[in-house]
Amino acid sequence: MIRLLLKKQICMGGGYMLGNTLIAILCILGGLFGLMMSFYLSLCFIQWISDVIDEKRWQDWRYWWKS
Numbered sequence: 001m002i003r004l005l006l007k008k009q010i011c012m013g014g015g016y017m018l019g020n021t022l023i024a025i026l027c028i029l030g031g032l033f034g035l036m037m038s039f040y041l042s043l044c045f046i047q048w049i050s051d052v053i054d055e056k057r058w059q060d061w062r063y064w065w066k067s
Helices: 002-011 015-054 058-066
Strands: none
Touching: none
16 A cells, blocks of 8 residues: 555656655755764863863862862
8 A cells, every 4th residue: 555655656746756855955964963063062062171171160169079
């Protein structure tokens, strides 16, 4: 039954294939965007750690943990 539906949709002018192509392109673009955002957030975290070490903020935090 499903095979017949797929064959009918393919033979009806390519609307089915166009929909799959559009979804595939959107998935690829969404994946690339997610990958770029994850790299950006990891670089922000690395920069924050670097700032904490350079400005010696960890010395102030040491007193919070002891009390």
